[in-house]
Amino acid sequence: MNFKIVTATILGLVALGQTAPTVYTSNATDADVEFSDDVVAWGNPTFPSIYHTCNDTDIRMIKSAFMDSLEVSAYARDRLLNYGADDLFFNRWFGNGSLTTVLGTLDHLVEASKDGMLLRCDDIDGLCAKNPTTYPGYHRATEDKETVICDLFYQTKKPLSSICFEGNLVDVHPKHYAGVDMLHRYLHVSMMNLNGYIAEFAEDLDEIVEYAHSNTTYAVRNVDSYLYYMADVYSSSVIEGGCLGKL
Ligand SMILES: *[C@@H]1O[C@H](CO)[C@@H](O)[C@H](O)[C@H]1NC(C)=O
Numbered sequence: 142m143n144f145k146i147v148t149a150t151i152l153g154l155v156a157l158g159q160t161a162p163t164v165y166t167s168n169a170t171d172a173d174v175e176f177s178d179d180v181v182a183w184g185n186p187t188f189p190s191i192y193h194t195c196n197d198t199d200i201r202m203i204k205s206a207f208m209d210s211l212e213v214s215a216y217a218r219d220r221l222l223n224y225g226a227d228d229l230f231f232n233r234w235f236g237n238g239s240l241t242t243v244l245g246t247l248d249h250l251v252e253a254s255k256d257g258m259l260l261r262c263d264d265i266d267g268l269c270a271k272n273p274t275t276y277p278g279y280h281r282a283t284e285d286k287e288t289v290i291c292d293l294f295y296q297t298k299k300p301l302s303s304i305c306f307e308g309n310l311v312d313v314h315p316k317h318y319a320g321v322d323m324l325h326r327y328l329h330v331s332m333m334n335l336n337g338y339i340a341e342f343a344e345d346l347d348e349i350v351e352y353a354h355s356n357t358t359y360a361v362r363n364v365d366s367y368l369y370y371m372a373d374v375y376s377s378s379v380i381e382g383g384c385l386g387k388l
Protein backbone atom coordinates (compact mmCIF):
# COMPACT_ATOMS: atom_id res chain seq x y z
CA MET A 142 0.00 0.00 0.00
CA ASN A 143 1.22 3.45 -0.80
CA PHE A 144 1.35 6.16 1.74
CA LYS A 145 1.45 9.84 1.20
CA ILE A 146 3.56 11.55 3.73
CA VAL A 147 2.75 15.04 4.75
CA THR A 148 5.30 16.92 6.64
CA ALA A 149 3.68 19.53 8.71
CA THR A 150 6.28 21.81 10.04
CA ILE A 151 5.17 23.05 13.33
CA LEU A 152 6.90 26.32 13.61
CA GLY A 153 9.35 27.12 16.29
CA LEU A 154 7.93 28.20 19.55
CA VAL A 155 6.84 31.75 19.54
CA ALA A 156 6.33 33.21 22.93
CA LEU A 157 4.19 36.28 23.24
CA GLY A 158 4.79 38.41 26.26
CA GLN A 159 2.03 40.68 27.48
CA THR A 160 3.78 43.68 25.99
CA ALA A 161 6.73 43.02 23.74
CA PRO A 162 6.64 39.73 21.92
CA THR A 163 9.77 37.66 22.35
CA VAL A 164 10.63 35.17 19.69
CA TYR A 165 12.39 32.02 20.74
CA THR A 166 13.92 30.06 17.96
CA SER A 167 14.15 26.38 18.40
CA ASN A 168 15.01 23.38 16.31
CA ALA A 169 11.67 21.86 17.05
CA THR A 170 11.29 18.46 15.52
CA ASP A 171 9.06 18.37 12.52
CA ALA A 172 6.05 16.24 13.12
CA ASP A 173 5.35 13.71 10.44
CA VAL A 174 2.07 11.98 9.99
CA GLU A 175 1.10 9.31 7.56
CA PHE A 176 -2.27 9.23 5.92
CA SER A 177 -3.63 6.33 4.02
CA ASP A 178 -3.61 6.78 0.29
CA ASP A 179 -7.38 7.21 0.41
CA VAL A 180 -7.18 10.70 1.75
CA VAL A 181 -5.26 13.68 0.47
CA ALA A 182 -3.53 15.48 3.30
CA TRP A 183 -3.84 19.20 3.88
CA GLY A 184 -1.37 21.22 1.86
CA ASN A 185 -0.63 24.10 4.19
CA PRO A 186 -1.96 23.54 7.67
CA THR A 187 -1.20 26.15 10.29
CA PHE A 188 -0.90 25.82 14.05
CA PRO A 189 -1.01 28.05 17.08
CA SER A 190 2.29 28.76 18.76
CA ILE A 191 3.20 26.91 21.90
CA TYR A 192 4.31 29.09 24.78
CA HIS A 193 7.52 28.40 26.65
CA THR A 194 5.54 27.45 29.74
CA CYS A 195 4.82 24.11 28.08
CA ASN A 196 7.49 21.56 28.89
CA ASP A 197 8.80 18.96 26.46
CA THR A 198 6.21 16.39 27.45
CA ASP A 199 3.35 18.88 27.07
CA ILE A 200 4.69 19.88 23.67
CA ARG A 201 4.88 16.32 22.45
CA MET A 202 1.27 15.70 23.45
CA ILE A 203 0.08 18.98 21.95
CA LYS A 204 1.82 18.20 18.67
CA SER A 205 0.28 14.79 18.67
CA ALA A 206 -3.13 16.46 19.02
CA PHE A 207 -2.22 18.78 16.12
CA MET A 208 -1.48 15.79 13.93
CA ASP A 209 -4.73 14.12 14.89
CA SER A 210 -6.60 17.34 14.14
CA LEU A 211 -5.17 17.29 10.62
CA GLU A 212 -6.05 13.68 10.10
CA VAL A 213 -9.65 13.86 11.28
CA SER A 214 -10.33 17.05 9.33
CA ALA A 215 -8.67 15.70 6.17
CA TYR A 216 -11.11 12.80 6.11
CA ALA A 217 -13.97 15.25 6.48
CA ARG A 218 -12.72 17.47 3.69
CA ASP A 219 -12.22 14.46 1.46
CA ARG A 220 -15.79 13.35 2.13
CA LEU A 221 -17.14 16.82 1.37
CA LEU A 222 -15.21 17.07 -1.88
CA ASN A 223 -16.10 13.62 -3.12
CA TYR A 224 -19.66 13.19 -1.94
CA GLY A 225 -20.93 16.74 -1.73
CA ALA A 226 -24.07 17.70 0.12
CA ASP A 227 -26.14 14.83 -1.19
CA ASP A 228 -24.60 12.44 1.28
CA LEU A 229 -25.80 10.50 4.28
CA PHE A 230 -23.07 11.92 6.53
CA PHE A 231 -23.55 15.47 5.40
CA ASN A 232 -27.31 15.26 5.75
CA ARG A 233 -27.06 13.67 9.16
CA TRP A 234 -25.24 16.65 10.66
CA PHE A 235 -25.96 19.54 8.32
CA GLY A 236 -29.24 18.59 6.67
CA ASN A 237 -29.65 20.46 3.42
CA GLY A 238 -27.30 23.16 4.69
CA SER A 239 -24.67 24.92 2.62
CA LEU A 240 -21.83 22.70 1.41
CA THR A 241 -19.65 25.72 0.67
CA THR A 242 -20.08 27.04 4.20
CA VAL A 243 -18.95 23.72 5.65
CA LEU A 244 -16.04 23.35 3.23
CA GLY A 245 -14.96 26.92 3.77
CA THR A 246 -15.21 26.71 7.53
CA LEU A 247 -13.12 23.57 7.62
CA ASP A 248 -10.51 24.96 5.26
CA HIS A 249 -10.32 28.17 7.24
CA LEU A 250 -10.05 26.30 10.52
CA VAL A 251 -7.09 24.22 9.36
CA GLU A 252 -5.24 26.47 6.97
CA ALA A 253 -6.01 30.09 7.81
CA SER A 254 -3.28 32.05 9.53
CA LYS A 255 -3.08 31.41 13.25
CA ASP A 256 -0.69 34.26 13.73
CA GLY A 257 -0.73 35.34 17.35
CA MET A 258 -2.71 32.35 18.52
CA LEU A 259 -1.09 30.83 21.53
CA LEU A 260 -1.40 27.66 23.55
CA ARG A 261 0.02 27.94 27.04
CA CYS A 262 0.52 25.44 29.80
CA ASP A 263 0.72 27.69 32.83
CA ASP A 264 -2.64 27.99 34.48
CA ILE A 265 -2.45 31.76 34.21
CA ASP A 266 -6.03 32.47 35.27
CA GLY A 267 -6.21 29.62 37.79
CA LEU A 268 -9.18 27.92 36.17
CA CYS A 269 -7.46 24.54 35.80
CA ALA A 270 -6.80 24.51 39.52
CA LYS A 271 -10.31 25.65 40.27
CA ASN A 272 -11.87 22.97 38.02
CA PRO A 273 -9.46 20.04 38.29
CA THR A 274 -11.89 17.38 37.12
CA THR A 275 -13.87 19.34 34.54
CA TYR A 276 -11.55 21.74 32.65
CA PRO A 277 -9.19 20.16 30.12
CA GLY A 278 -8.41 23.70 29.06
CA TYR A 279 -9.93 27.12 28.65
CA HIS A 280 -10.08 30.09 26.35
CA ARG A 281 -8.84 33.20 28.15
CA ALA A 282 -11.57 35.77 28.55
CA THR A 283 -9.03 38.58 28.68
CA GLU A 284 -6.75 37.43 25.84
CA ASP A 285 -8.82 36.28 22.89
CA LYS A 286 -5.99 34.54 21.05
CA GLU A 287 -4.80 32.55 24.05
CA THR A 288 -5.85 29.10 25.17
CA VAL A 289 -4.67 27.39 28.32
CA ILE A 290 -4.21 23.64 28.19
CA CYS A 291 -4.74 22.08 31.62
CA ASP A 292 -3.13 18.86 32.83
CA LEU A 293 -6.57 17.26 32.58
CA PHE A 294 -6.24 17.52 28.80
CA TYR A 295 -3.20 15.24 28.75
CA GLN A 296 -4.74 12.94 31.34
CA THR A 297 -8.09 12.42 29.65
CA LYS A 298 -7.98 13.21 25.94
CA LYS A 299 -7.35 10.24 23.70
CA PRO A 300 -5.50 9.73 20.44
CA LEU A 301 -7.65 9.36 17.35
CA SER A 302 -6.35 5.85 16.92
CA SER A 303 -8.51 4.83 19.89
CA ILE A 304 -11.76 5.99 18.26
CA CYS A 305 -14.58 3.46 18.83
CA PHE A 306 -12.61 1.70 21.58
CA GLU A 307 -14.35 3.23 24.57
CA GLY A 308 -17.80 3.47 23.12
CA ASN A 309 -19.73 4.91 20.24
CA LEU A 310 -19.99 8.57 19.36
CA VAL A 311 -23.44 8.92 20.84
CA ASP A 312 -22.01 7.96 24.23
CA VAL A 313 -18.45 9.25 23.93
CA HIS A 314 -18.33 12.83 22.73
CA PRO A 315 -15.98 13.59 19.82
CA LYS A 316 -14.17 16.01 22.14
CA HIS A 317 -12.91 12.95 23.99
CA TYR A 318 -10.31 12.76 21.21
CA ALA A 319 -7.46 15.21 21.60
CA GLY A 320 -7.35 16.20 17.92
CA VAL A 321 -11.06 16.95 17.78
CA ASP A 322 -10.95 18.78 21.09
CA MET A 323 -8.07 20.87 19.78
CA LEU A 324 -10.11 22.00 16.76
CA HIS A 325 -12.97 22.89 19.10
CA ARG A 326 -10.58 25.01 21.15
CA TYR A 327 -9.43 26.90 18.07
CA LEU A 328 -13.06 27.81 17.47
CA HIS A 329 -13.25 29.76 20.71
CA VAL A 330 -10.81 32.26 19.22
CA SER A 331 -12.47 35.09 17.27
CA MET A 332 -10.13 34.92 14.28
CA MET A 333 -11.05 31.25 13.90
CA ASN A 334 -14.79 31.50 14.58
CA LEU A 335 -15.07 34.59 12.36
CA ASN A 336 -16.16 36.79 15.22
CA GLY A 337 -18.85 34.45 16.39
CA TYR A 338 -20.20 33.32 13.03
CA ILE A 339 -19.29 29.79 14.10
CA ALA A 340 -20.32 29.21 17.70
CA GLU A 341 -21.70 26.72 20.19
CA PHE A 342 -25.35 27.26 19.40
CA ALA A 343 -26.33 23.70 20.27
CA GLU A 344 -24.21 21.23 22.24
CA ASP A 345 -26.84 18.70 23.19
CA LEU A 346 -26.94 15.80 20.73
CA ASP A 347 -30.74 15.85 20.33
CA GLU A 348 -30.59 19.52 19.57
CA ILE A 349 -27.75 19.05 17.07
CA VAL A 350 -29.76 16.40 15.22
CA GLU A 351 -32.77 18.70 15.31
CA TYR A 352 -30.72 21.51 13.75
CA ALA A 353 -29.87 19.21 10.85
CA HIS A 354 -33.58 18.67 10.31
CA SER A 355 -35.01 22.08 10.81
CA ASN A 356 -32.36 24.71 11.33
CA THR A 357 -29.66 24.06 8.76
CA THR A 358 -28.70 27.73 8.63
CA TYR A 359 -27.39 27.25 12.14
CA ALA A 360 -26.25 23.64 11.76
CA VAL A 361 -23.51 24.83 9.40
CA ARG A 362 -22.52 27.45 11.98
CA ASN A 363 -22.57 25.14 14.96
CA VAL A 364 -19.27 23.94 16.43
CA ASP A 365 -20.50 20.58 17.67
CA SER A 366 -22.15 19.75 14.35
CA TYR A 367 -18.67 19.95 12.82
CA LEU A 368 -17.13 17.85 15.57
CA TYR A 369 -19.72 15.10 15.18
CA TYR A 370 -19.47 15.24 11.39
CA MET A 371 -15.70 14.81 11.49
CA ALA A 372 -15.75 12.02 14.06
CA ASP A 373 -18.57 10.23 12.25
CA VAL A 374 -16.86 10.38 8.86
CA TYR A 375 -13.52 9.42 10.35
CA SER A 376 -14.72 6.46 12.40
CA SER A 377 -16.69 5.13 9.44
CA SER A 378 -13.65 5.51 7.22
CA VAL A 379 -11.18 3.69 9.43
CA ILE A 380 -13.43 1.15 11.17
CA GLU A 381 -15.85 -0.89 9.14
CA GLY A 382 -19.33 0.27 10.04
CA GLY A 383 -17.98 3.07 12.19
CA CYS A 384 -19.30 3.53 15.71
CA LEU A 385 -21.93 6.21 15.64
CA GLY A 386 -24.43 4.46 17.87
CA LYS A 387 -28.13 5.12 17.84
CA LEU A 388 -29.11 8.74 17.34
C1 LIG B 1 19.73 24.40 15.49
O1 LIG B 1 20.13 24.03 14.20
C2 LIG B 1 21.16 24.85 13.69
C3 LIG B 1 21.36 24.46 12.23
O2 LIG B 1 21.43 23.05 12.10
C4 LIG B 1 22.40 24.70 14.54
O3 LIG B 1 23.43 25.52 14.05
C5 LIG B 1 22.07 25.09 15.96
O4 LIG B 1 23.17 24.85 16.79
C6 LIG B 1 20.88 24.31 16.48
N1 LIG B 1 20.47 24.83 17.76
C7 LIG B 1 20.21 24.06 18.80
C8 LIG B 1 19.74 24.75 20.02
O5 LIG B 1 20.33 22.85 18.75
Ligand SMILES: *[C@@H]1O[C@H](CO)[C@@H](O)[C@H](O)[C@H]1NC(C)=O
Pocket residue numbers: 196197198199262292
Ligand atom coordinates in the same frame (compact mmCIF):
# COMPACT_ATOMS: atom_id res chain seq x y z
C1 LIG C 1 5.58 18.77 32.40
O1 LIG C 1 4.51 19.51 32.94
C2 LIG C 1 3.49 18.69 33.47
C3 LIG C 1 2.39 19.62 33.89
O2 LIG C 1 1.84 20.23 32.76
C4 LIG C 1 4.01 17.87 34.61
O3 LIG C 1 2.98 17.04 35.10
C5 LIG C 1 5.14 17.02 34.11
O4 LIG C 1 5.71 16.32 35.17
C6 LIG C 1 6.18 17.88 33.44
N1 LIG C 1 7.13 17.01 32.82
C7 LIG C 1 8.41 17.23 32.87
C8 LIG C 1 9.27 16.25 32.19
O5 LIG C 1 8.86 18.19 33.46
Ligand SMILES: *[C@@H]1O[C@H](CO)[C@@H](O)[C@H](O)[C@H]1NC(C)=O
Pocket residue numbers: 237354357
Ligand atom coordinates in the same frame (compact mmCIF):
# COMPACT_ATOMS: atom_id res chain seq x y z
C1 LIG D 1 -34.06 22.77 3.22
O1 LIG D 1 -35.16 22.01 3.71
C2 LIG D 1 -36.16 22.80 4.30
C3 LIG D 1 -37.23 21.89 4.87
O2 LIG D 1 -36.80 20.58 5.02
C4 LIG D 1 -36.75 23.73 3.27
O3 LIG D 1 -37.71 24.56 3.88
C5 LIG D 1 -35.64 24.60 2.71
O4 LIG D 1 -36.15 25.40 1.66
C6 LIG D 1 -34.53 23.75 2.17
N1 LIG D 1 -33.42 24.64 1.83
C7 LIG D 1 -32.75 24.48 0.72
C8 LIG D 1 -31.64 25.47 0.50
O5 LIG D 1 -32.99 23.63 -0.11
Ligand SMILES: *[C@@H]1O[C@H](CO)[C@@H](O)[C@H](O)[C@H]1NC(C)=O
Pocket residue numbers: 342355356359
Ligand atom coordinates in the same frame (compact mmCIF):
# COMPACT_ATOMS: atom_id res chain seq x y z
C1 LIG E 1 -32.05 28.38 14.64
O1 LIG E 1 -31.13 28.46 15.71
C2 LIG E 1 -30.82 29.77 16.10
C3 LIG E 1 -29.71 29.70 17.13
O2 LIG E 1 -30.06 28.87 18.19
C4 LIG E 1 -32.08 30.45 16.62
O3 LIG E 1 -31.76 31.77 16.99
C5 LIG E 1 -33.11 30.44 15.51
O4 LIG E 1 -34.32 30.98 16.02
C6 LIG E 1 -33.36 29.04 15.03
N1 LIG E 1 -34.23 29.07 13.87
C7 LIG E 1 -35.26 28.25 13.73
C8 LIG E 1 -36.04 28.39 12.48
O5 LIG E 1 -35.55 27.43 14.58
